[in-house]
Structure formats: C-alpha cells, structure tokens
Amino acid sequence: MRTTKKLMAAVLAVCMLASTSVVSGFAATTDSEPVSADIAADTTYTKACEAIDNEYAYTKRDLGATYSPDSTTFKVWAPTATEVSLNLYATGSDTEEGAEDIGTFPLEKLMDGEKWTGVWTTTVEGDLKNQYYTYTITAANTTGTKTTTKETQDVYSVATGVNGKRSMVCDLDSTDPEGWENDTHVLLDESTDSSVWELHVKDFSYDPASGVSEANRGKFMAFTELGTTLNGEGNISTCIDYLKELGVTTVQINPFYDFQSINEMGSDSQFNWGYDPQNYNVPEGSYSSNPYDGNVRIKECKSMIKALHDAGISVVMDVVYNHTYSNDSCFQSTVPNYYYRMTKTGLFSNGSGTGNECATERAMYRDYVIQSLLYWVNEYHVDGFRFDLMGIMDVETMNMAREALDAVDPRITTWGEGWAGGDSSHPTKTCTGEKFYPATQANAAKLSDRIALFNDAIRDGVKGGCMSISNQGFAQGAKTSAPDIRYGVRANSSGRNKWLASAPSQCVTYAACHDNATLYDQILGSTGLASYGVREATAVKMNKLGGAIIYASQGISFMLAGEEMCRSKDGDTNSYKSAATLNMIKWQNVVDYADVVSYYKGMMQIKANFSPLTCMDKSYQDAFTFNDTQRTYSNQVAYTISNNTEGEWSKLAVIFNSADTATDVTLADTSVTDWVVIANNESAGLDKLGEVTGSTFTVPAYSAVIAVDKASYETAGIKSDMGKVVVNYVYESDDEKLDDSVVLQGSIGTGYQTSPSAAIPDTYEISKVEGNVTGKFGETPAEVTYYYKDYVPESILNADFNGDGNVNVMDVTAMQKYFVGDIQLSDEKVAGLDLNYDDAANVADCTMLAKQIAGYRVAEGTVVVNHYYVDAEGNQQQLTASETIVGRVGSDYSTEDFKVVGYAADKDNYPAKASGKIPYGATLEVNYNYIESSLDINLHFKHNGSLTWAPTLWIWGSDLKGVDKGNYTPDDSAEWPGVAATDEDGDGWYEYNFTYRGAGTYNVIVSNKGSTQTIDYKGFVDNEMWVVIDDSKLATEEFLTFYTDNPETNPDAPIAKQITVGK
Template sequence: MTLYKKHKKTLMREWKFNGDDFLSYPYYGGNDLGVTYSKTHTTIRIWAPTANIVELRIYKQSQGGSAIRIDQFEQGENGTWIINLHGDLNGYFYTIRVNDNIGWLNETPGIDAKAVGINGHRGLIFDPEPTNPEGWDDDKRVHCDHATDAIIYELHVRDFSISPSSGITNKGKYLAFTESGTLSPDGLKTGVDHLKELGITHVHLLPVYDFFTVDEQAPHETYNWGYDPQNFNAPEGSYSTNPNTATRILELKMLVQALHKAGIGVIFDVVYNHTYHTRRSYFNQTVPGYYYRQKSNGTFSNASGCGNEMATERGMVHKFILDSLYYWATEFHADGFRFDLMGIYDLETMNQIRARMDSISPSILLYGEGWTADKSPLAETWRAVKTNVSRLYRVAVFNDDFRDGLKGNGFDPKSKGFVSGKTIQEENIKFGIAGACFHPQIVYGYVEHSKSPWATEPWQCVNYASCHDNYTLYDKLVLSSPEASEEEISRMILLAGALVLTSQGIPFLHAGTEMAYSKQGDHNSYKSADEINQIDWKRKKTYNQIFQYYQALINLRKTHPAFRMISADQIRKHLIFSSDYQPGVASYMLVNHANEDKWRTILLVFNGTRQPITFKLPDRIAWRVVARDTTINLESTKYISETEIEVSGISMLMLVED
C-alpha cells in the first residue's frame, strides 16, 4: 500500500510499501503482453492491477510534438488492460499513462516494449518481418555438447571497433561485426576475423538492451557499459545506424548472424536485478512498488548498489524475466545469457529460466555473478549466490576465488597473486584447476574466500583472470609489480591464460587480454572515454607473442578433452595433484586418458616465481615436451629421458605421454 502526504494542495507519493499487500495482486499468465501488430490492427495489453484509468497516446515522432490521438484502454482479466486499434500503425510511436486513483503517473512505452524511438522514451509500433536479415530463417545457434566445451570472450560492442586502429568502417556499431577482411595498421587481422583466428567459441556482449545514459542522437559524446537498464526488450540504439526506427533490431540480428556464420555463439549480458531509475522507472510508473523489494520500513532495498533491486520472487516479476529471456532467445537466436549480480535472483526463478531455455535449446549457456553489491531483504538461503550453486540446475557462477588467487585482490592495486609471485596461493590455484569441485588433495582452509567447494560439477564454475570490472589483467599486474620488466609482465599474462585455459570448468577471457589490453590504469571505466576503453589493435603486433600463446592454448583446449571434463567424478578420478610442495608452484597430472583424451598422461607444472625451479619427474615414462617457456607445440617431437627438469620462472611446463 502506498502512503501519501499533502504538499501545497497536491498529493505527493511517499514511495513506501507494505510488501505483503502485493500478494493480493492478480497473476496474468497470457503471452500477449505488450504490442501485437498486424497490417489491419494493433493490440496492446499491459498488466496494471492498481490502475483505474489507462491512456494510450499516439505520436508521429519519437520526441516532441503533441499526440495525434488519445484513447483509453479497457479493463481486461487478471489485472490487465487492453486496447485494439484499427488500421496500419507501422512506424507510429506511442506512450502509455496510468492513473492509479491517486493521480496520473508518467508517460512510458510500457515495460514490455520491443522497439522504441530515440532514447527510449516512446514505444514504436513496427512490422517485425522487415527486421529479419536475409537468410535469418537459416541462422543456427552454435551447439555445445557440454558447457565446458565453451570458451567465452567478453566484449563491449563499442570497444570492439571504435579505435582508429581497428580498420573497421562501422565503428562502435552492431554492423562492425558484419565486416570481414579488416586489418590493423600493421596488417594484422581485426574484428570478427581476429576472433576466428583466436579460436574462441562464444562472444559475451556487454548489455545490448536499451540503456539510459548514452544519448542516442550523439553517442560519441558519452560512454557507458550499459548496466543502467531502461527498456529490457528493445535493443540499444546508440549501436545502430538509425536508432529512430526498428533498424536497431535488424542490425543486432545481423551481428548475431555474422558471428554464427563465423562459428561463434552470442551470449547476452542481462541485468534484470535493477533499473537505472527507481521512482521514475517504467515499472514504478506502471505498478508502483510491485517490481522492487522493500526494506522493513517500506523503502526500496538496494542489493544492487544502484538504488533498487528487483523482486524476482513475485509472480509477475518472475514472469517478466522469463518472458523477456524467451523473447531474446527466440527472436535474436541467443546462445546464452550472463546474469549481472545473480545473487539477487531467487533460486526458483533461475531454475525455471533453465527449464524455459531448455525448451528452446539445451545448449544455451547460463551463468552469472554469484553475489550481490549490498544486503537484500530476501534471505540468502533462497538466492542464487555462489554458496547455493549446488541448488541450481545447469547454471554456472564466476570463480572469484581463482581470479584473486591468480592476480591478487581486484580492488587493491598493490596486491599480488600467484602469477605475480605471491606464494601461499597454491590452494586457490588448485581450487580453480579442479573447477571449484571437491577434490581430496585440496586444503580448503587455505582457499582465500571459500573454505569449502561450492560447485558440485565443473560446468557450474566459470574460471577467469579478469573481466570488464576492475583493472584489466595487464594494468593490475603493472600496478602490483612496478619492479617487473615488460617481459616479466608479459610472462605473467601468459601464465594466467595458461591456468584459465587448462583448468576444469568454463574458461572466460576479457576481450583484448590476448594483446595485453590496457585501460591506462582506470579501475572503473564504466563511463570513461573511448580513449580509455577501446581495444587498441596496434597492441596485437606489440604483444603478438601473447596473442599466439593464447591462440595455441585455445587450440590445445579444443583439441584435448582432458581439459574440459564433464563431471566432478571424472576430475577426482583423473586429476592428481603433486605431493612435492614448492612455494609458488602448482602441478598436477591428468592420467589414464582423462575424458577419453588420446594422450594417456599429461603433466603440468606452473611456476609462479621469478626463479627457475627443478621439478622431479615420475619414473618410467617417456615424456614429450608440448609446452615450455613461451612456446606451445602440440606436434612437438622433443622427448626427455631425465628424472628431473628445470621449469623457468613465470611459466607453464607441459609434458605428455602419448
């Protein structure tokens, strides 16, 4: 129930609510919310159970001007309101305004809008057929037999192409992904050709739904990652060549189609945990209070750290999220979804998302951040936090234990990790190597964040060294190791990549890491300039050794199933950690054709110290050297017969028994 006070003879909303009142709101289970278009008529249905009048306004343009037509909705079943309009309204804009007995709320496109005009303030009525590119019916998702087969590459649409060094024409746009043959000033591949050359299986796109803080009329004047949601079902217009029309839908589909033709899946980053505005959000301007959790005093709770959090456990919030994901998965042929601050979501919603996606394709990947940014009034036992991952069905979470063990705490620029020479990180590293699953040889008391395994199977664990948040891997290593030479920093990046890409679980790479991506030390670049965030393609030549090493690691992982086992039982059966402890060193063997690998035995030694070490080898095995120092060669013919071997500082050694 909303409380109000009088202020200068006008009723002002206190925006305080009793959450128990929402239990009496009716549930609508239909699949026709939003705009349904045909050339002869258009139907719009919204859910607004507290309304007593709902008004529709039609406009010729997306901004300014007066409505050319004003109509009222009729009350429908289960809290819905519906209106039928005759004639072809393709290309017209609309807003919806709700009166809830207290007064008129703001005009909005409605929460279900699938197309909007400039800056998302008015909805667009559109014919969906022309938004399909040629050949769209034949577009196919990238199929993964197992989630652990995926190699994910996190990327911001604008960062990918905006640099003058990208050689791409449609800089900062969806269409940049449709260009081929693009080259850096040094003649090296850029764009999608670079992604194919690198070998990753999936691109994870930072948010591409309509977000608030970039002016779509002048997109180069501001920048944002996109974690400021406005219209969840409409593509962002600043990445389109014509944001005032349904072209933004067509061009995003062209991006997906181009990546699919390159054999690369597309994962959408989704942010159903909060909205940019709270009181002025389109949710609160439709059904005040319902879509958000409240504190005991009736004010909005804030587990997102952004001013609010969505009440995913409430029936129509739950339905909105499932319907939205179904739309993105079917209309845009999504290959997966990454959930921002997934620890805000309730477990039942996440598991029903998995079931809904399975009805489309079981290969759709689902993963997210298993934490929140602040406290939530919903008890942790019911939320999709990292410690509850065993209660999630085929949904993975990020392994921050491994991340911080590799490079140090992301919020402290001076802290070091395993690859930068800090010892007593070995159990953190073993934790990641085993995909956060239980392994009897891990001493969990020495794992920094988690004192017990939280994954029951490796496909519940996403291993990574860096992502869009905090410092890039290169910047973090430079800041934490100011005494290190550029060569040593490069070797640290190689070692971090080696650990991520040979460990069990799902590997995740931050775009540009393979060429020492730098944001000039900016640790929170969510609204920084392009000069900070852009991928500088000239670095591909400068750090080509890193690129080639990551390329070889990806090929190794794709070629050898031992590095992507599909169960924790397999890991415990085939992965044996070395009992010969050396500070700053992690080593293990994969034995007996792990996961039906053609190699019988694989020995890996990771030396995080700057000094060479001597490693004793098991007897009676003819070892072939596959990786040593900065080189990986799967076809190597070099064998060693010694009983011990020197492992260089900051490097991975890999020996195999064929």
C-alpha cells in the same frame, strides 16, 4: 471499481498483519566481493505484493502491442491502476521532424468472466506500423498509500524511439536482415568446451586501427565487416576475422539491450558499459546507425549476431535483470513498488549498489524475466546468457529460467555472478510459497549444475584480490595464492575453497573481466615493473602464466577481450563510463604482443584436445595427482591428469612456476618417464617443443611447462594446423641473444607481422633484419632475426675534428693537440668537443672517442637521483630510495622533487642539473635537499549524487620507512570507524582538518558509520584535497576521487598523487 477496491482492501489487511522479523543472516561472500547482507523479512510491502500475485498474476503471452496490418491490440498489466490511456505519436521524440500527437485512447479492463485479470486493453484499428506510443497510468502503490499519474513507455516494449522513452509498434518480421531465415544458433554440446571472449560493442571496433569503416566503428554493424585488417593494410586480421583466427568459441557481449546512461541524440564518443537497463527487450540505440528509427537497431543487432554465427561463434548476452537504471522506470510507473524490493522502512532495497533491486520472486517479474530470455533466444537467436549480480535473483527463478531454456535447447548456456552488490532485503518465500534462496555461490548446490558461477577464487588467486590493483596473485609470485590455483584447476568442484561447485559445468574459470583491473594492468600495478600499457618482459611472462592457468583448468574458460594481447586501460579499475578511447581494444597490440596472442591460441588448442579439461561432470576428479596438498603455500603448482578417452593423450603434466628464478620440479606422479613438452615459457600448442626424460622438469621463472606422455603423443597423432614464425633478437658482434625469442603462430595462409623487441634498451639499435618481417604463415616454420648494434651517440658521429670526413683515431689526436694548445679549431668544432655530455671539454672526451674507435661500448650513461633531509640530530638522511636512470648517452632526462607531508624541496638549494643530457663515464648524481614544511591537512568531501550521509573518516599516517604511524581520527586512541566530517556552512562539502605528526604520507578510509566502506586509499601528501564520493560506485569499494583543487570551481582540477615511501 469493485475489483480495485477489493485489491486495496486485501492490501490494507496485510499491511496490518505483516511481520517484519528478520529470519536469515548473511549471504556467502568472498574476500574480494562486496560483503552484503541477505536480509529475509516479510513486511508490509512483501505481503501486499503477495496479495497482488495471488489475485492478478497473468499467464497469457499477449502483453504489450500485438500488431497486424489491420489493427493493433495493446495490453498492459497494471492491477493497482484506476485509469490507463494510450498515447500515439508519429515520432519517438518531440524534437524530430514530423513530430505529431496522433491521439489518445482509453484502455479498459480485460475481464475473465466476472474476474478482472489486472490487465488493461484497447484495440486501435488501422495499420499502426512504426507509430510510437506510451501509456498514461494513474495507479496506487502496492500498499495503497500513494497514487501517481505517469506517462511511460511499455514494460513489454520490443521497439522504441530515440532514448527509449516511447515504445514503437513494430512488425518484427520486417526487421530481419538478409539471410536471417537461414541463421541458426551456434551451440556447443558441452558448455565446458567454451572459450569465452568478453567484449563490449563499442570497445570492439572504436579504434581507427581496427580497419572498420568510420561509420560503423563502435556499432553493431562493425561485426558485419569481413576482411578487416590492422590499419586497413591487408595483412593482420582484426575484429571478426581475428576472432576466427584466435580460436574462441564464444563471445560474451556486455549489455546491448537499451540502457539509459547514453544520450542517443548525442555524440558517438559517449561510453558506458550499459549496466543501467531501461528497456530489456529492445537493443541499444547508440550502437545503431539511426537511433531515431526503432526498426534500425533491431535489424542491425540481428545483423551483428548473424555475422558472429556465420563465423561459427556463439553469442552470450550479458543481462541485468537485478536492477534498473533508476527507480523512475516503466516498471515503477506501471505498478508502483511491485517490481522492486523494499525495505521494511519503505526504502528501495539496494542489493545492486545502484539504488534499487528487482523482485524476481514475484510472479509477474519472474515471468517477465523468463519470457524476456526466451524472446532474445527466439527473436534474436542469442545462444546464452550471463547474469549480472545473479546473487540478487532467487534460486527458484534461475532454475525455472534454465528449464524454460532447456525446452528450446539444453545447450543454451547460462552463467552469472554468484554475489550481490549490497544489502538485499527480500521476503522469506517466493510467489510459489517456496523458501527464498538467493542465487549465490553459497547456494550453488541448489542451482542447476548448468547454471555456472564465476569463480572469483581462482581469479584473485591468479592476479591478486580484485578490490585493489596493488594486490598480487600467484602469477606475480604470491605463494599464498597457490591453494586458489589448485582448487580452481578442478573448477572448485573437488573441495570447498570459499565456495563449492557441483561440477565443472558450474564454474566459470577466469582471471579478469570488464570489472576491476585488466590482468596486465593488475600485474603492472602490483609490481611496478613498468607504466601501464608498456610492454615489459617479466610482466608479459606473468600474463602468459595467467593464461596457462586458466586453460589448463577445468570449467568454462573465460577471458576479457584483449587479455591475450596484454590489454591495458591505463590502470582504470572501473572504466564503466571512462572515455571510449581508453576502453577500446587497441588493435596494434595484436602485433606488439603477437607472441602472447599465439600463446593463448596454443593453450586453447591444448584444452580443446584433452577431455579431462573440458568435461562437464566430475568423472575426472580423481584423475588429478598434485605434488602438494591443496592448501600448501608455494611458488610451484604441479599436477598430472590421466585420461582414458580413446584417441587422446593418456597423461598430461602441468607445472606452474611463479618464482623469480628457474626451478626444478619433480612430479609426484612418476608413472611416466618420457615426456613431450607442448608448452613452455615461449610457446604453447600441439607441436613438440622438446623432450624430457624422467620426472624432473626445469621450469623458467614466471612460466608454465606442459608435457604429454611420449607414447600417447606419438600414437594419438594430434597435430597443430598452425604455421609458426620464430623471431630472434641478436647482438651482431657476437650473436648472443639480447632477448628471448618469441614464437608466433597462426592458421596457414593468414598474415603475421613481427616487431623489434620492446625489452631491448635504446642503447642498442637495429642494424639489419634477416627473414620476412611481414608475411603469411606457411607449412614450413619461418625464422626472422633482428640484429642489433650499439647505439652511437650523436656527439661521436659528429667528431670529425680534423676535417677529413671520417671519425677515427686521427680525430683523437686532433683533440689532444687542441687541449695542449698545438692547434686551433673552429668555434663549431670547439662546441662539439664535449663528447660525453658532462658540460666540459677535456681529456675524458678524448678517452670516450678512443674507446668507441677501439670497439668499446659508449652508448650507455647513468643518472642517479637522491633525496636528502637533515634529521633532528643534524644527520643527513635519505628521504626515499634513490632513482637510477639508464639510457642513451646524450638523450634527455628530467627529474622532479619528491613530496611528503612535513618536508618540501629547498628551492634555494635546488639541483643545478635537475634535467639535462645523460652523460657517459662517471655516474651523474642529482641531489635534492629538503626542509621542513607545513603539517596542516585540510580535507573536503562531497557526494556527486543524491546521498547526503556525512563521511566517517579513518585516517592514519605512514612514516618515511612506510610503517604505519599515528592516527588522526582524532588521535592514536581512535576507535573504528573514526570521526565524521562536518558540513558547517551547508554547502554540501564535509570538512575535516588535522595536523600531521612527523613526516611521511597519510591514508584514508571513508565509510558510512562503518558500513559502505572504501578500500585503503594510501600515500597522500597534499596539504589540501577535495574528495568526490561517487554515489553510483558504492558497491565497488573504490568510490572516491581525490583532487588537489575544487573540481566545482576548476573543471581541470588535478588528481591527487599517491606515492610509496620506504620501498
């Protein structure tokens, strides 16, 4: 006990002497990332941990369970503990067959001469292979103010049982899959050669259309299935084979260490991203075929990595050393309050936004992180790491980790998020005495230039600010985003734009990742061009433009898995625990968006063959010539790049046009007058698509043009090894194109499958197809043409009124005779006389049939929906813009009333044709009329976690023109942050009621007295809502869910709709 008393005395001394002064202000932030305070302060808690580091930092590499067939030695670092015992079990949980408590063994202090090391140890004789164990630890917290006794798994676990609560004694050699001894790292000489595809283990293969066996879907072993094809049909490759054909060099896999949010005993349908660590050095059990056997997850994880290596693909592991799932972790149970940062008031610092943050500046956690990285590199052959919320970690630890990885191989990649998720409290110095610097974008210059940071500036520049799916970026036509694109083209390394990278190697260039909206969802959500997941021609062009920007820029190129096939998550901007069926990659998209997949393939080839775009350093920063200054707002970004690399193209011209019309752009660099186009609005790659003479290019709307100087294109001889299929969509009556042609490309001998155009309205239908709809890419380009004819309404097809078996002019005559009373028709024939679906049989139907027979189009009809109210002066006004429905004549349509506060549809004057069949001829108008309705609004708010702060509300209105009008917290004289809701009955629901003025919608911001603020939630119309505050999402700014009924009493409570008025 002497050494423990010595430690406690030192702790108490620093408790009395500690200062709590704050010595630094705010960390660097961006417009899009959560604003977080970097609070450097030396407190009671930091001083106590410094004392522990100084006295008991342990540097040997033998913590955990060291196994041999003869005995196993257990060592646990617990310098504040007074008692530690080992518990052995036959199984990983008490619910399994054969569960048995094998025994309990006391641990003793490990001494180094007369000095205690802070380590407890015991050796158990015999072969303990595959037995499970925990420690029971009685320990004081770092300041000696509280003692706890906890049973916990080993901090240094390498194997666990089901759900990770018991560690397992493991013979790691026995977990190697067949051929593991021949597996080697797949590393790139330069990190900027990377084309990264970010995936999730379950997303990758959960779709039944993936062709993966049912048993392996969503599992590690899905990666080992070779030759998988779409729906198992044998033509279109999926999974591993698809990745090889796509041409990515690297996969970044969302966390596949053991995380806590999934019940490994539960259903395979459970889903979580995995950013909730439980056991850092153990693979996740739910991805294995048997989570109960600690060996299986290890072997199958290695099998996944080997399969990717066999495909020539590098594996980057997403790691989350900045926080754990909860404060009730093995770290906290072993050395209470040591591994976590604490505020000066004794609360867990929450820079992660998840309730805690880990203290990388402390000697033993720093060492743990570095050794964990090395463990994954050496034991699992991982090739690189992505650091979640790296801004919570300190610069010194990150640089030390980089040095440790360099000792293995300097080509191992490292990148991370250069921001935090909330206010981070940390000491002023690290355990070495050096000043603490957070590993943020602001401190990029202090980090190794081979620790890259995600460039959120170009991300938001491409698609719009990520904190709202309604934000538009350059791809959707936002001129103000052009500066983000220009700076991002040189990887933010040639001028500060929110932050400055030391070199291209320090920048991850991307448009989307697992966080926030997918690129395609953001395009649709911000433009309203179509519903989520629907192919829309202009949105597809914008997606291609986004891809062109990323791959025509310097830095480490990165995309979310499926971005190249217009992946959608139905607008879900935070799908971390949404259904697996929503998150999964929908492999049918490989066919439905084959042209976009092909475009991305081509862009990756362009970048890979042009050294100025793949260089790690700034040697080419002056090789760029831009048309405009970096800060110019414009729908066009144009530049040329000069290249002196032998055997490559000498000059590349790149033009992005995000205007909604084609634009002529003249390059500022006029040194070249003959160009070969290698990328346009339809295709991208290494092949010649056309030539341009002079310096002026016509760039179609929402597209890119990339060209190479003709002389070097011809001398370099860089050619594509891919085959091509051109798909045309033609109106057969005049051979005019109904939609742009698409170009598919793929490796010779691999399969292709074409599909009809989703952009051609259903008033046309396919009449024939020339060429092979499916087949294999060959040396010679192939062509497939879909021919379309006019849709013929069902009523016309059945218009044989004279009974001769044909529909022709004689039937027009029969109709005319019937209408004038010259002939009689059967009841069946009479019922079919309403050819134009206007609910009347008359001469207009004769006219329609005559037009059809004469060759005129009668396929299309129109319905217009209007919404009217009467204002105070008695004048009829439009409540919102009319809606026009265009579709096949005779097809069903349906409409619904429009909802705003203050007006409701007059049920006594409801339109007779609110639904029906689309007519031919005159436009059908559906008119809704509105009367005044209740203006009283009742709101209820409740936390879904342990937090209890009263939501502060800022609520304002938007009138029928969409203009902000009126504040309700409490009135127009309100001052930010508004008023607090109250829980007067103590049921946990905070209430706020107000009376609306005028008519329109209302908008809500919720905060905690002005901090932890939400986005602007806009467009509500319901008179009563129940709002759930998701305590786990506070860092995202989108942590509210709005219901129109109480979700506690109604599990199926509908989500409140948000509408837009005045547009």
